[in-house]
Each structure stands twice: as C-alpha cells, then as structure tokens.
Amino acid sequence: MTTAPTPQKIILNTTINGQEHQLLIAPHHSLLETLREAAGLTGVKEGCNDGNCGACTVSLDGRIVDSCLVLGAEAEGKQVQTVEGIAPDGQTLHPLQQAFLEEAALQCGICTPGFLVAAKALLDSEPDADEDRIRLWLAGNLCRCTGYDKIIRAVQKAQG
C-alpha cells in the first residue's frame, strides 16, 4: 500500500489560561507538544509520554487529563489550564505553590507542575479531602525524588 502524503497542518482555536489562542499544529501532535512547542508553555512536562507519570497533567474543560494522551486538535473550542495559569495574578504564588516550597515538596521539579495542576483540581472541588482521598487522587502522578510524603503534607498545608 502506498503511504499517504504528510497531512497538512491545521489551525487550532483554543483558550489557554483564559487567553484565546490560534495555533498552527500538526494533526497528529499531542496537546503536550502543542502546549510546549506551538504555545511556548514549557511548564507542562513530558515524563513517560504514555499516560503513566502525570507530569504532563493539565486541566481540559475543568477535568485533569494527561496531555500526552490528548491530541492538540481535540482542544478545539475548549478551555485548557496549565501550571502557568495557577498563580492568581502572575505575582503571588497560589497557596499550593507556596506550600510546596515551604514543605520542600520538590527536588528535581519535573513532576511538580503535574502535581500542582492535579492537586489544585482536587482542592477546587473537594477542599476538605482527607489524606486517603489526596493519595488516591494523586495516584496518577509519579515522583522519583521526594517519596510523596512531603507532597501530601504540602497539599494538606494548602488546605489551611
């Protein structure tokens, strides 16, 4: 069978961290590649590129997803939130970010943006989540450095 010609790029209209974007992307590119390469948002990280590590976690229409397992094209008309959009005014850290610093909940930092986006989604919908719930919610985020306890403590600290 002859191979089809390389598909043309497509125009993606999507809202990222509250701002409308029009991006030219390859149709087979993931949302992760779209955010990092087309939108220049390098806060979102690639760990495994297969859905296991959660480093690429972003929020898509209010639900957390692994952006490596979403096509950029699927974000057409949707709301995307990345770690860059977490701090309320770009100056003050979000309570979760502050707590991660204070509790030393990061070492190399690769996993941190994913943990922050995931933890924020939990605290937004379930501010009183207990430790078991926090651990279950974050089971899709891996960290090879901290051993998790500090991350859990930081999330609990951010609950106030």
Next chain:
Amino acid sequence: MHPFQYLAPTSVAEAVDALARYGDRARALAGGTDILVQTRTGRFDLDAVVDVKRVPELTALALGEDGLSIGAAVPCHRIYEDAEIAGLYPGLIDAASLIGGIQIQSRASLGGNLCNASPSADGICPLIVHYAQAHTAGPNGRRSTPVEEFCLAPGQTVLGTGEFLVSIELPRPPAGFGAAYQRFIPRNEMDIAVVGVGSSLTLNAAGDRIEAARVALAAVGPTPILAQAAGDSLVGKAPSIDAFREAGELAADAARPISDMRGDVNFRKELVRVLTRRTLTTALERAQS
C-alpha cells in the same frame, strides 16, 4: 510515529464514511488512552484518526425505564459520578473507578475498553455480568452483539471495516440483583490485572434462592470469558459460601490462563477461585441491601 490526519465527524453516517474510506489505515479515537499509546509504539500505522466524540450519540448517557444506554465514548468519571447509575449498576462502578488514575478516568471510555479487546480489560467482565449489548453501526447498517461475543482474540473484535461501536446498553436490573468486579494487582492502583472476576446474581422475592447468576473472567484467556457453568451452578440454590466456592471451582475450570511475569497458571487459577467467591459474596450483599 507516522503522521495522521485528524477527522472529527459529527454524525454516525459521517463516521462510518470516514472509517470505511481509510479501511485499516484509520481507527476510532474515544478517550485516546490506548490508541495514542499504540500509534506511538507502532502497533498501528495510521493515515487517519477518527475522533468519535463529536457524534452526539457517542457521548450520551441515558438512564431510562428499560435500562442504561452508555455512549461508546462516555468517559468513566461520568458513570461513577452519577449516584442513580451507581446504585443500579454496582459492577460497572467497580470497574469505572479502578481503570487508571483520575487523569485516565477523565478520558477513558468503556467503549474504548471493549473495542481495544485486551484480555486483561477491567471494563468488559462487568458489562457481561450486567447482560450488556453492544450496538454498532457500519456500511451495512446497525446491529447488536452481546458483549460476551464481541471480542474474538487479543485486540480483535466482531467489528468489520467501517463499522464502529455506537453505544452499550444494559437492561434495568430486576429487584434482588447485585453485582461486583474485583481484580488482583500487586500494587494499590495503576496496574494491569493479573486476574479479574465479575459476578452477578439475582435473588427471588423471599431472598432465599438464586434465580440467575453470571461469572466472567479477565486475564485468563485470549478474550474475557463468560464462565457459563459457574453461573448456572448457582441457579436454584440458596446463596451460601459453599455454593460460591463450588462456582469458583467451575470458574477455574473455565479459565485458560498462560504463565507470564504477572503470574503462572496455578496462581491465576487460584485467583479465579478466590475472586469468584469474593465477588459473589459482595454481589450478594449488594442484592440484599
């Protein structure tokens, strides 16, 4: 990865056209949690990916008098977050809430789980014990297939060229019905089943006799297995741990496991016995409550 086109049809007819046009050079995209991994690892070399989520029927979730209709692309979280569905279809909820983590459950569908036809899929056995039917559409029109007949081999289903899954329909459970799904994994979350077992039973009005029962097994054969003899052995009996144990023996007889790094044949058969007994016990508790 081979670059592919992204197509997003908005009707069943358009989706059939798109899939038929590209034949085996195209595949449907629901939540993408299997297909995007598989295109990257080279299992599929595609010219087009057909996103079925813009077809309204594919994302509809409707509970009615007759039962539950789950659009083929409805993500797991929508199923377990609905309290009424959770009450009626407990076996389904067990599966929807253990597939992957929260990020995966935002996207992964039971339809994708079924069409992916993995022997270790967690979603298929619960559908079987809830007596589900798969509704498909293709160039020759629409048809329905009982879920236990849908998978033919690892990664292979009854779907023909241009045909795709539209919805999964589960009849409304009668009074006295209970179901459960459990799997064995060496971790707490995020792992592939070494063995999974789904069970369901229906009690008579007095609650002292079993009128119908099903047991289905995951990861112990090339496809999920409906262990007919195990379910049938319970019919007409009073629910008891001895009856559940006997059903577990018959389920282990029906299992055709292989030995691999996750477990050997004897270990897997023992897991079938244990999980059959446990899921029947949970199904009974749910039937009684």
